[in-house]
Amino acid sequence: KKPEHFPPGPTWWPIVGSALVVAQLRKKLGGYLYLASAHLAEEYGPVVGLRVGKDRQVICFGYDAIKEMLTKEEFDGRPQGPFYETRTWGTRKGLLLTDEDFWQEQRRFVLRHLREFGFGRRTMAELVEAESEQLVAGFKKKLAGFESSGKVMDMADAFGVNVLNTLWMMMASIRYSPEDKELKKLQNLLTELFASIDMTGALFSQFPLLIHIAPKLSGYKQFMSIHQRVWAFLKAELDRHKETFQKDDPRDLMDVYLQMLNSEERKSSFSELQLLAVCMDMFMAGSETTSKSLGFGFLYMLLYPEVQAKAREEIDRVVGRDRLPTLNDRPNMPYVESIVYESVRVFMGRTFSIPHRALKSTTLQGYNIPKDTMLIANFNGVLMNKQFWGDPEVFRPDRFIDKEGKVVVPDYYLPFGYGKHRCLGQTLARSNIFLFTASLLQNFEFMIPPGEAPPDTSGIDGVTPSPGPYRALVRCRK
Numbered sequence: 001k002k003p004e005h006f007p008p009g010p011t012w013w014p015i016v017g018s019a020l021v022v023a024q025l026r027k028k029l030g031g032y033l034y035l036a037s038a039h040l041a042e043e044y045g046p047v048v049g050l051r052v053g054k055d056r057q058v059i060c061f062g063y064d065a066i067k068e069m070l071t072k073e074e075f076d077g078r079p080q081g082p083f084y085e086t087r088t089w090g091t092r093k094g095l096l097l098t099d100e101d102f103w104q105e106q107r108r109f110v111l112r113h114l115r116e117f118g119f120g121r122r123t124m125a126e127l128v129e130a131e132s133e134q135l136v137a138g139f140k141k142k143l144a145g146f147e148s149s150g151k152v153m154d155m156a157d158a159f160g161v162n163v164l165n166t167l168w169m170m171m172a173s174i175r176y177s178p179e180d181k182e183l184k185k186l187q188n189l190l191t192e193l194f195a196s197i198d199m200t201g202a203l204f205s206q207f208p209l210l211i212h213i214a215p216k217l218s219g220y221k222q223f224m225s226i227h228q229r230v231w232a233f234l235k236a237e238l239d240r241h242k243e244t245f246q247k248d249d250p251r252d253l254m255d256v257y258l259q260m261l262n263s264e265e266r267k268s269s270f271s272e273l274q275l276l277a278v279c280m281d282m283f284m285a286g287s288e289t290t291s292k293s294l295g296f297g298f299l300y301m302l303l304y305p306e307v308q309a310k311a312r313e314e315i316d317r318v319v320g321r322d323r324l325p326t327l328n329d330r331p332n333m334p335y336v337e338s339i340v341y342e343s344v345r346v347f348m349g350r351t352f353s354i355p356h357r358a359l360k361s362t363t364l365q366g367y368n369i370p371k372d373t374m375l376i377a378n379f380n381g382v383l384m385n386k387q388f389w390g391d392p393e394v395f396r397p398d399r400f401i402d403k404e405g406k407v408v409v410p411d412y413y414l415p416f417g418y419g420k421h422r423c424l425g426q427t428l429a430r431s432n433i434f435l436f437t438a439s440l441l442q443n444f445e446f447m448i449p450p451g452e453a454p455p456d457t458s459g460i461d462g463v464t465p466s467p468g469p470y471r472a473l474v475r476c477r478k
């Protein structure tokens with residue numbers, strides 16, 4: 001039964017709730033969940049109440065509702081249920097989908113130590129600069145013999161390996177070559193996983209009975225099989241780390257975590273499984289988000305060559321052509337910095353935040369929200385809102401630059417969230433996107449291959465949207 005004064009929304013039918021209405025809308029709107037939710041917001045208002053199987057869900061679409069949801073402490077829980085437990089050996093672990101004291105203790109520890117191994121200014125600059133050098137070298141290798149005529153390349157995931165490397169270096173001091181089979185395996189697993197679920201969960205999380213009666217159809221079998229392979233990958237690395245671990249000389253996050261596990265100050269939230277879950281969450285949260293922002297950014301830059309030209313003018317003026325850009329150049333490169341903001345906007349404007357949960361019964365925008373309701377922000381309502389941006393479908397980095405030529409980021413720019421659960425990888429993500437974009441534009445030109453149609457911007461839905469496969473004619477700059 002609908003709780004009293006719950007946010008408005010479609011009828012709740014027995015067992016399925018509003019699931020069929022959402023599924024039908026989604027189908028009608030090309031398979032995009034964020035569009036189905038936008039449609040519901042048009043009909044019912046900026047806060048929509050749903051029931052999907054066992055889950056009571058509230059989807060926030062308006063800016064005020066999203067801000068209240070992300071900043072009110074009563075909403076700082078993360079959802080519970082089989083979906084959130086099976087991914088980490090039957091109990092909720094990790095950073096992404098945990099809450100209360102356990103999560104706070106772990107988030108604090110990881111943030112503090114990542115500063116030593118990558119979030120601190122110097123070490124992060126070294127990591128990202130080394131990786132952008134590799135990225136440029138990789139493109140040059142592929143272009144060997146075709147420097148001036150150029151070569152048509154697949155672009156949608158041209159950055160995945162380098163992004164994973166920056167994460168894996170911080171966590172386990174490992175850098176892979178783009179051809180490495182192990183890395184490709186991990187990358188494919190992450191892509192497979194992200195395509196098979198969405199931010200509101202999966203069929204088996206809303207209808208847990210399906211785990212037993214239809215494990216394959218409900219997605220449970222595939223979900224488990226992907227996770228088992230990710231666990232095995234991480235566990236193999238943890239075993240290697242344990243063999244070479246020296247207690248006074250930590251090399252990376254895995255080592256400081258092992259140090260903590262062996263120390264007398266060890267608190268109950270620390271365990272070997274939790275270490276594996278943290279690594280898994282960093283991959284899940286950090287790799288696809290960053291590389292897809294780059295993927296969308298370069299797709300749009302094929303459609304807007306004038307953005308490339310303007311960026312190159314800035315790069316040549318500030319950096320020149322004799323060395324690669326560095327993070328120290330960033331304060332002098334507002335235009336490329338704005339390309340970063342714009343790339344993340346067009347990517348996150350097609351999806352949701354990570355779900356929250358009401359820790360106690362409370363209100364949101366005046367509506368009653370009972371304890372344990374799941375809350376989800378549809379960023380499309382803000383990042384693609386005409387009232388805020390005027391022309392949200394246009395790729396226009398200038399929107400972030402004021403009259404004095406400085407970067408200004410409005411309060412309603414929220415792709416990394418707000419509040420206590422806000423993204424802890426924002427600095428790394430923005431640094432990666434900045435340097436990868438600047439280094440590639442400094443060295444290469446990207447064009448729609450002659451005779452091919454311009455790439456489609458709608459993307460492919462999943463837990464986060466991917467740019468569809470697209471190709472570019474890449475040429476070394478003269």
Ligand code: HEM
Nearest residue numbers: 095096285286289290354415416417421422423424425429
């Ligand atoms: C363009 C890239 C990225 C975007 C758009 C992004 C966005 C977000 C968003 C919207 C949240 C949820 C906030 C909330 O629930 O209130 C989040 C959380 C998180 N992100 Fe990111 N993220 C990105 C990159 C990264 C990277 C590179 C890392 C790791 C190094 C990372 C690690 C995390 C973690 C661990 C959380 C969970 C934080 C918590 O619940 O306390 N993210 N991110």
